Amino acid sequence: MSYDKVKQAEKITIGTKQTTKMVELGKAAEVFVAKDADPRVTAKIVSLCKKMGVQVTYVDSMKQLGKACGIEVGAAMAAAVNE
Secondary structure (H helix, E strand, O other): OOHHHHHHOOOEEEOHHHHHHHHHOOOEEEEEEEOOOOHHHHHHHHHHHHHHOOEEEEEOOHHHHHHHOOOOOOOOEEEEEOO
16 A cells, blocks of 8 residues: 555655645655544645645555654654655
8 A cells, every 4th residue: 555655755754743844845745644643633734735736645544654654653644755
C-alpha cells in the first residue's frame, strides 16, 4: 500500500504542524493522512492540499503511518517533501 511510498521518500515531515508548514511553503509533494485520525485535525490539511494542488493519500492507521515514518508513536499525517 502507500506505506511503501512513505518509506521510500527521501525526506519526510511528520505531524500536523510540520506537514501544514511544508504544504504552505509549496515543498510537499504528497501528503499522507491516516483514516483513523481525528477529522478535526485532518480536515484543515486536506482542504489546504486541495487549494495548493498537493496530492492527498489516505492510509488506514496512525500506528502504521508512524511506523512507516520510523517513529514509535502514531502519526495523523506526514508529507513527502521536495527539496
